[in-house]
Amino acid sequence: GQQLNQSPQSMFIQEGEDVSMNCTSSSIFNTWLWYKQDPGEGPVLLIALYKAGELTSNGRLTAQFGITRKDSFLNISASIPSDVGIYFCVGQLGGSSNTGKLIFGQGTTLQVKP
């Protein structure tokens, strides 16, 4: 089945540092999404990417949809303590038989030291 390899698995950084995480897959996806999950909460959508090569920003967050459609990265600039959480890359398959089916990466746990 489809799998996403997300790295790094965890990061422990100093407040103010920039962060980068990425996802790769052997499968082609029509959409890449990045979610953040806070403890005890459901994942929250951060950025959605719909076209190969697309680069999208949301505040301090920037994400790109890889040209090959098999990868994506997320950058967080000038991290702050509330950036703590688990970040998931998500690939979404196309086709009528896979409507909306999301494939989740293993997650990157981010800890920020004030």
Add this chain to the structure above:
Amino acid sequence: DTAVSQTPKYLVTQMGNDKSIKCEQNLGHDTMYWYKQDSKKFLKIMFSYNNKELIINETVPNRFSPKSPDKAHLNLHINSLELGDSAVYFCASSDRGLAQYFGPGTRLTVT
């Protein structure tokens, strides 16, 4: 206003019992989903309904039965609960299969 809500937030029950988790979305979305998150935080889709019709049914024991009475609700009924069913279950919804919005989760503990 809560976009996707689930009840209960926590559910502790004994093996062999039958339990239900309810989900409601007020976003006007046409598709709803159930996900299971294991102890390692891995999220996997279980079911998807579009306009009350089942469209995704992953390899899930038939003890799990989703029911969608209308577009805004998708409930999950679990029969004969087992220890391995302990997990956090998330409901989600989307418009035309696009980006999904998740509920707060239901933590199920089977003892």
